[in-house]
Amino acid sequence: MEENRYKQETKELPLREIIEQYTRYWYLFILGVIVALVLAFIYLRYTTALYQTRATIIIKDEKSASSPMEMAAFSQFGSLLSRFNTSKIDNELAIFNSKRIISKTVEELGLNIKYESVGAIKTSEIYSYIPFKVQYQSFNELGKKVSIPKLFIEVLSNTEYKLEAETQPIDGKYKFGEQVSLPFGQITVLPNLENKENFESFFERTVLVTYRPIENVALDYQGKVVIENEIKSSNVLEMSMLTPVTEKAEDFLDELVSQYNQDAIADRNEIAKNTSKFIDSRLQIITRELDSVERNKEVFKTDNRLTDIQAEAQIILENASEFNKKQFDVGTQLELSKTMIDYMEKSSNAELLPSNIGIQSEEVATSVNNYNQLILYRNKLMQNSTAKNPVVLNVNNQIEQMRASILGSLQNSSNALKIAMKDLNIQESTINSKIAQVPAKEKIFRGIERQQSIKEQLYLFLLQQREEASITLAATSPKAKVVDNAYSTKSPVSPKRPLIYLGSLIAGLLIPFMGIYGANLLNTKVSSRRDVERHLTKTPIIGEIPKIKRSDSDLIQHNDRSIMAEAYRILRTNLQYLFINKxxxxxxxxxxxxxxxxxxxxxxxxxxxxxxxxxxxxKKVVLVGADIRNPQLQRYLPEHLKNNKGLTEYIVYGDMKVEDVILQSESNENLSIVLSGAIPPNPAELLMQKRTTTFVDELKKQFDYIIMDTAPSMLVTDTILINKLADITLYVVRAGFTDKRLLDFPQDAIDDGRLANVAMVLNNVNLNNFGYGNKYGYAYSREERSLLKRILNK
Structure with missing residues (x-):
């Protein structure tokens, strides 16, 4: 049962010991946490906080022919149109984040000029109220070649300011509103006196003004702004960016949406203007033709003195009304097809085609709309690239293919209409045979009226299309509908204060922990009695000698009440129990x-x-210096005793007596000392002499205790040779000096029988590792008051 209890305790000891290895350095953990929290506070104090600004918009769908029947009509363009439709949102994302749109936004808001308030440690950007505005009027050749230096402007009064430059020799006082010539160009500084109180708050304060090219700033914003289509099945776009100045980011996102809408409106207006231009040109031609027909009718009726000849052929004409309608529709479509073919043959590939002019062919109408979309897309690409760009070349090939297809469709449609007109003419001859009795003049007059009616219908139709184009031009709505205007978070998203403080707290605890852990991991020295007990489980430890300070005495004094004296008293008492068993x-x-x-x-x-x-x-005690190889006992003796004869002389010279080598110690009257003597050339053989045994036996007769200071056991064999003469062998291990691996030697010597009756003494023990914990010590007679009691003086 006792054995089981011992095993259970030895299993519990490592965990308690590991905890104690860290808790004894509690002050390091407190210091680490304090330092880490202070560093975190300084970091948060001088790090620029970033806020997230967001805006949400919806891209409106435009009317497009996308029914299954219409798409089937363009099977030859299937892959092209499929890619065009599926990549619509991706195209809009590219337009939003394009350098062209962002550059317009930066230019509109003047974001290429930044104003910052210079502080003692930190420089902060100002945006909501800027005390003045710097206008860069012009740049000379030097300003175009090198970067514009930063300007430091200090407001001196309502009318005067001081100007300095960062890299150029610019230093002087100037008036607000006057043009200033600088090495890189000319500037004008205009004061912002809308709020006089705010303006005066900038007196004697320095404002840093930085000018950057619009293109460079646009590239920066391209990297900052994030535009995503989070819901793939919808047209909702989410825009966001991180910024230290929320008002500036909100203005940027709102203006970015505005510039996008203006760009989309400009595209639609361009199509409407080209359509209107085409209709106006056709109206002029139709007007001239209509005037000619009407004059011919008037001349014909005047020359033939005709009034109402239709009454005579009313019955026949009623039967032919349906035929006339068909003939009219075919004639109208044929005229529109010819007009469209003429326009395409005379126009270039860079011009837009007129849409919605009344051609009934859905194939042609859809092709024209898609052709115009490709023309606009090619024009946008050309703004940021050259004609040799592979993407531009690919789009040009698509435009050529689609233009050829449209022209072919128109020609096919025109041929079909001509065939239909030919059939109608044949039918007309049949009808004419029925009205053969009608005078020839009526037939001529009917032809004139028919031409007049066609021209009038075409004229009215073109007028209607022109009005629709004008309405489209005047009523263009924005393409992007704003769901949420730009707004910013109230708390910064970076740096996160709770996370920084938590991380610093963990770091403040982890760094001391890792330091202690590393020190313990690299430390192979014996530190406490537990290290000895792990290696020498069956050998008792009868004493622990504390580490002494440099100012303390090495030797125990009379009536000594120090911790070291108490440790030796405990060692003395434990020795008595060992001698009882002898x-x-x-x-x-x-x-x-x-x-x-x-x-x-x-x-x-x-x-x-x-x-x-x-x-x-x-008790009468004699201390024998039995380390005859490297004697150290003389260190504790006065000078006049250090050269006396000792143990080696007694063994070598047979006529010497024990009394001849015994010296009286000046430290205590009951203590005698026998020195090692001269260092012999053969120490081991000398200790094997019979005189060594005789020497010990003689001392036993005169003294109560014989203490022999021998040589180290692992280095030489001297101690092993005289071990049989001792009742107890005290094996000294020094904490912080002896390697733990060296503890295997005394265990092996005990197991082999080379050392007998061994008891361990742990020397130089730190008070933190003393005994079974630093809570218990030897200061029994004087109670130490706690820190709290000393503060309260209780």
Whole structure:
């Protein structure tokens, strides 16, 4: 049961220890959080906030012949028209985000000139109220070749300002409204006195004015504005952009929609104007022809003295009324087809074709509308590219194909109408035979009236089409309907304050955590008793010696109540329990060997202070310098005792007695010291002599405790040779110095039997790692008040 409880505790220890590794450095986490939050505050204070501005519009559908029957009539253009219709919204998106439209918007709003208020740390753009307006009147040759320098303008009064330039030697005072000649050109500064209070607030303040070419600014806005068709099945467009100045972005998006509508209206007006022009030219021709027919009728009736000859052939004419109507319709369509063919043969590929002139062929009407759309699309492409552009060449080929197709359709239609007219003429001869009895004059008069009627109907029809074109020109509505005018978010979208503060808080905690974790990960040294217990699970740790400050004494003093003195008292007490288990005679002294793995772990320091602690109890103690290779005991002795004979002389010279090498310590009357003596050439062989055993036996008779400061066990074999002479072997490990991998050596030596009766002593322990936690220490007699109690003076 005890074993199970021990295993459960050892499993729980690592988690508590890991937590303690971080909580003991709580001040680093607090400092990290404070520094991170301060940096986040500075970042947010001087970083320009960005707001999102949005606007929503709907692209209106225009009337187009797109019924299944009409599309079937253009099977030869199927792929072209399909691409044209499906890419309609994409085309509108391209127009919206085109450099041409955005450049017009920038020019209209004057966005190529930026005004900024210069602060001590941060420069902010001003837009809602600008105290003055800089007009760049003209640029000389230098201004056209190099970039225009930034101007620093300081308002001195209602009539005067100070002007400086960033890169050019410009510095002077000028009057508002006067033309100023500068190295790059001429400017005029006009004050904005609409709000005098706001204008005066800019006195003694510097405003930075930056001029950029409109094309460069348009390219910047092309990258900033985002236009999307979020719902693919609709014509709704969503426009948005991120900006630090919301009023400026709202004006830009609203003006962008306005410029788009003006461009679309201009396209429609161009078609209407060309149609109206065509109708006017035809009206002039029809008017002359109608006048000629009417004069012929008047002359004919005058010469033949005719009044109402229709009454005589009323019955025959009533039967022929339906025929006349057909003949009239065919004649009208034939005349319109000839007129359209003449116009196309005389016009160029760059001109628009007249639409809606009355041709009844749906094929021709649809082809003309699509042809005009391609002409407009080609003209827009030519504004931003050359005639050799592959896209322009492709569109020109499509225009040529469609123009040829329209001309062929008109010719086919004209031929069909001629055949129909020929058939009607044949039928007319039949009717004429029926009215053979009608005088020849009536037949001539009937022909004249028929010509007059055709011309009059055609004249009225053209007048109607001209009025419709005029109405279309006057009543053009915007193509983009505004759903939501431009509006901006109330809170900035970047930087996000809660996210920045949260990130800084996490960073403030994470950086110390990673630093501590990295330090622990790279640290291979022993730091606490738990590191020793993990490697030496069955070897007891009977003492922990705290790390001393440089100002503290290395040796324990009389009536010493320091933490180090208490640690040695605990070590002394734990030794008593170990000696209880020994079966030696009570009248003999007890022998201790103090060793370590390598040099520098503090075995001599532990041995000397342990000897002093035992001597303070009134016991007779002798400290033997058994490290005859690298003696260190002399460091704690006065100068006049450092050169005395010691252990090596006793072993070598058989006539020497133990009393000859024993020195009385000045630190305590109960403490005696035996030095190492001269360093021999064969230390191991010397310690194997029988005189070594005799020396220890003699000391046991005179002293209660014999403490032997031996050599490091892993480096030399000296300690292994004399280990059999000791009752207890104290194995010293130094925290922060001894590598954890070196703990495998004492475990192997114990398992092999090279070292017996071993007890561990952990030296140089940091107070944070002392014992089983830094909550518990040796300051038992003096209670430390908490910080809160000291603040409250309680």
């Amino acid at each position: 079966l030696e005679e009570n009248d003999k002294g007890k022998t201790l060997i103090v060793t370590s793995t390598i040099k520098g772990e503090g075995k001599t320091f532990v041995a000397f202070n342990l000897a002093l602690t035992l001597a303070l109890t009134g």
